[in-house]
Amino acid sequence: MSSSAIAEILKNFQRNRSEALIPVLQEVQEADGYISELAVRQISEYLGIPSSKIYGVATFYNQFRFSPRGKFHIQVCFGTACHIMGSSTVLEVIERLLKIKDGQCSKDGLFSLEVGTCTGGCGQAPVIVVNGVFYGKVTEERIKQIIAEMQDEAI
Amino acid sequence: MSISKELVKLILQKDKSVADNTIAQQIAVLRRESITKPVITVGSGTCGMIAGANETFKAIEEYITDRGIEAQLQKVGCIGICSMEPVVEIHIPGKTRLFLKNLTEEKVNDALDDAFHHIVPAEHTLMQIENGNLSAWPNVPNYNNVPFFALQNRIVLKNCGLINPYDIDQYLALGGYKAFIKTIRNYTALQICDLVEESGLRGRSGGGYTTGKKWKTALFEQSEQKYLICNAEESDPGAFMDRAIIEGDPHRVIEGMAIAAYAIGATKAFVYIRSEYTVAIQTLDTAIKQAKAAGLLGQDIQGSGFNFDISIRKGPGAFVCGEETALISSIEGDRGMPETKPPFPAKQGLFNKPTVVNNVETLANIAEIINRGPSWFSAIGTEKSKGTKIFAISGKIHHTSLVEVAMGTSFRQIIFDIAGGIKDDKHFKAMLLGGPVGFCLSEKDLDLHVDFDILRNHGLGVGSGGLIILDENNCIIDTLKYYMDFMQYQSCGKCIPCREGIKRLFEILTRITHKPLNSEDNSTLERIKGIIQLEEIAQVMKATSLCGLGQSVVNPILSALERFKHEFEEHLYERKCQAWICKQLRTFTIDVDACTGCSLCARKCPTSAIIGSKRMPYFIIEEKCIGCGYCIDACKFDAVFVK
Numbered sequence: 001m002s003s004s005a006i007a008e009i010l011k012n013f014q015r016n017r018s019e020a021l022i023p024v025l026q027e028v029q030e031a032d033g034y035i036s037e038l039a040v041r042q043i044s045e046y047l048g049i050p051s052s053k054i055y056g057v058a059t060f061y062n063q064f065r066f067s068p069r070g071k072f073h074i075q076v077c078f079g080t081a082c083h084i085m086g087s088s089t090v091l092e093v094i095e096r097l098l099k100i101k102d103g104q105c106s107k108d109g110l111f112s113l114e115v116g117t118c119t120g121g122c123g124q125a126p127v128i129v130v131n132g133v134f135y136g137k138v139t140e141e142r143i144k145q146i147i148a149e150m151q152d153e154a155i
Numbered sequence: 156m157s158i159s160k161e162l163v164k165l166i167l168q169k170d171k172s173v174a175d176n177t178i179a180q181q182i183a184v185l186r187r188e189s190i191t192k193p194v195i196t197v198g199s200g201t202c203g204m205i206a207g208a209n210e211t212f213k214a215i216e217e218y219i220t221d222r223g224i225e226a227q228l229q230k231v232g233c234i235g236i237c238s239m240e241p242v243v244e245i246h247i248p249g250k251t252r253l254f255l256k257n258l259t260e261e262k263v264n265d266a267l268d269d270a271f272h273h274i275v276p277a278e279h280t281l282m283q284i285e286n287g288n289l290s291a292w293p294n295v296p297n298y299n300n301v302p303f304f305a306l307q308n309r310i311v312l313k314n315c316g317l318i319n320p321y322d323i324d325q326y327l328a329l330g331g332y333k334a335f336i337k338t339i340r341n342y343t344a345l346q347i348c349d350l351v352e353e354s355g356l357r358g359r360s361g362g363g364y365t366t367g368k369k370w371k372t373a374l375f376e377q378s379e380q381k382y383l384i385c386n387a388e389e390s391d392p393g394a395f396m397d398r399a400i401i402e403g404d405p406h407r408v409i410e411g412m413a414i415a416a417y418a419i420g421a422t423k424a425f426v427y428i429r430s431e432y433t434v435a436i437q438t439l440d441t442a443i444k445q446a447k448a449a450g451l452l453g454q455d456i457q458g459s460g461f462n463f464d465i466s467i468r469k470g471p472g473a474f475v476c477g478e479e480t481a482l483i484s485s486i487e488g489d490r491g492m493p494e495t496k497p498p499f500p501a502k503q504g505l506f507n508k509p510t511v512v513n514n515v516e517t518l519a520n521i522a523e524i525i526n527r528g529p530s531w532f533s534a535i536g537t538e539k540s541k542g543t544k545i546f547a548i549s550g551k552i553h554h555t556s557l558v559e560v561a562m563g564t565s566f567r568q569i570i571f572d573i574a575g576g577i578k579d580d581k582h583f584k585a586m587l588l589g590g591p592v593g594f595c596l597s598e599k600d601l602d603l604h605v606d607f608d609i610l611r612n613h614g615l616g617v618g619s620g621g622l623i624i625l626d627e628n629n630c631i632i633d634t635l636k637y638y639m640d641f642m643q644y645q646s647c648g649k650c651i652p653c654r655e656g657i658k659r660l661f662e663i664l665t666r667i668t669h670k671p672l673n674s675e676d677n678s679t680l681e682r683i684k685g686i687i688q689l690e691e692i693a694q695v696m697k698a699t700s701l702c703g704l705g706q707s708v709v710n711p712i713l714s715a716l717e718r719f720k721h722e723f724e725e726h727l728y729e730r731k732c733q734a735w736i737c738k739q740l741r742t743f744t745i746d747v748d749a750c751t752g753c754s755l756c757a758r759k760c761p762t763s764a765i766i767g768s769k770r771m772p773y774f775i776i777e778e779k780c781i782g783c784g785y786c787i788d789a790c791k792f793d794a795v796f797v798k
Contacts, residue, residue, distance in 0.1 A: 081392070084550045118392030121204075
């Protein structure tokens with residue numbers, strides 16, 4: 001993301017207001033998929049908060065990422081209901097199929113994997129979310145199918 | 156065209172008759188008393204969406220366009236039975252409202268063909284809402300006769316799944332915002348606080364503090380600026396009632412917030428909602444905009460001089476932010492770390508101004524209390540716990556659902572009579588009440604009643620409202636381990652008992668779900684020592700942690716130790732997990748007859764626990780086996796099995 005694009009986001013917020021930090025970070029991540037070093041520096045300058053503090057706040061929360069995401073970002077819900085219904089097996093299957101671990105991105109930049117917190121879809125557990133689209137009651141076969149669909153789409 | 160302004164005017168008018176005929180007709184449609192063209196709704200809450208509601212919606216859209224049927228198609232919130240999603244309602248002029256369950260995309264055409272020919276799609280029948288003037292569907296149970304609904308007392312969830320959450324007009328036509336307008340026109344702030352205190356409403360997030368009292372503390376504080384915060388963080392993984400309320404009936408929450416703000420003298424409010432709840436955020440955002448357009452939010456509301464505005468803050472994900480002081484720090488742009496109390500937020504909260512933090516469910520009760528009066532509310536429930544409580548039931552349960560029951564209902568009624576009992580005819584083993592900071596209860600506790608004080612006397616609590624059911628195929632130790640694993644990353648790290656304690660508890664639980672690694676180090680001793688220390692560490696954490704998180708994160712362990720001691724012992728001494736969940740305790744054997752001696756398993760085994768020579772049956776050395784299961788996956792002849 002270019003610095004002018006970041007400036008465009010910052011324009012909607014008042015200068016030197018520390019309470020704007022989290023909404024700013026959320027908007028930057030939404031646009032770019034992650035928070036780059038450039039973004040941290042620029043936000044720091046605009047809001048008048050040291051970059052160390054920004055990093056401190058951002059790492060505290062689950063939502064923020066500091067490395068780019070894959071084209072398909074897979075989140076495995078690890079809420080209690082999903083755990084009871086077997087989300088660890090779901091994670092294992094995905095890790096085995098894509099050969100990446102939680103928090104990693106595949107070499108071709110196609111897939112990234114993340115263990116997420118509860119999505120609130122407990123009724124349809126276990127749940128995975130791919131680029132914001134929810135898949136409920138997933139089984140090994142269904143996961144294979146979803147991943148194959150995405151691989152086809154990428155070609 | 157929105158008629159919200161006309162509807163608001165109608166509330167203000169003494170004479171309730173509507174002069175304009177077209178508006179009167181529109182109101183009848185909104186109330187679903189007399190419709191001119193069919194109305195079809197699709198339950199599109201998060202649960203519904205995951206079950207395929209969007210696809211169903213598209214299929215219905217295609218169906219009606221292809222056939223040139225003029226019908227209103229709407230997305231609504233969740234009616235409460237997640238296991239029967241997608242739920243579709245078909246309302247044909249002259250007939251009662253018919254609800255269909257499990258209507259996935261491929262079933263749409265047949266079901267709609269039937270319905271439009273006045274035939275009941277029997278396979279999908281859920282219920283109908285009978286209404287004297289409309290002709291009923293034959294052999295379809297009425298709303299009141301379906302046990303799932305009949306045994307509930309739906310006050311907060313009254314409209315969920317039945318009204319269009321994206322349409323303020325429908326909420327208004329059904330009597331919405333009447334309580335708010337009554338409040339700002341007829342009552343002083345203190346009178347509202349008194350009314351709410353008299354009703355006996357207590358905070359629904361678990362603590363059970365009297366709402367009216369909290370409001371009064373903030374009201375009596377002198378300050379040029381006060382804040383109201385609606386806590387929709389709902390950090391308990393496995394609870395989803397706040398999400399469902401906002402998705403299904405957002406205006407009820409907004410109206411509750413507006414009344415609460417008036418009662419404490421706040422002009423600015425925040426809704427702090429988890430960023431994962433994308434559908435709820437979108438619904439709420441639309442609802443706030445509609446309320447502003449209708450003149451129900453903003454400056455000088457309806458000429459009363461009361462100014463009030465609501466902003467949404469997306470919680471970036473931290474369990475601890477459900478705690479009010481941590482939540483406040485998070486809105487201020489800091490790490491969400493709890494502060495010591497006092498000073499309580501009601502005296503010194505957001506930006507050091509008096510702030511009231513209320514839960515979504517609490518606020519959703521307010522409008523109904525003002526409309527029907529405090530004595531109506533206090534007649535529901537038990538002596539000291541008034542009103543209703545919503546539970547989000549999931550796990551191994553027949554109907555994964557959202558259930559609102561009067562206080563005083565027993566857990567047995569909730570689980571077996573309303574939610575239909577355990578899935579697949581298995582046995583009830585345990586229930587997790589209130590998530591990672593709640594309690595692990597056994598069969599003996601099923602007859603306890605939902606009541607703040609009764610549960611407190613038993614050393615328990617109502618908690619958030621998450622209720623997760625375990626059957627015999629679930630392992631208690633594994634579930635506790637899962638909670639500790641989750642919570643060790645959720646502790647903010649400020650106080651030592653919580654930060655270090657959770658890690659140690661997790662380590663101890665991990666050790667007892669593993670076999671001792673080898674006899675040379677002290678792992679056998681560590682396992683036994685750990686279990687002795689488990690309770691002691693938990694008690695220290697309970698007594699010395701700074702905030703509610705550290706104090707109550709040990710609740711599941713302490714309550715499980717009391718109820719499922721045998722399971723701890725079995726894992727520890729017999730190194731056995733009855734439910735076969737704890738993989739590292741499994742032991743494998745090779746079937747001598749089936750083994751061809753291909754040696755694949757021996758090559759895959761990470762600990763060289765499999766020995767033998769080629770073309771002869773192989774053998775597993777139990778002491779070396781770590782239960783990873785690689786051999787079972789590797790074997791092409793199904794010769795490896797769990798002993």
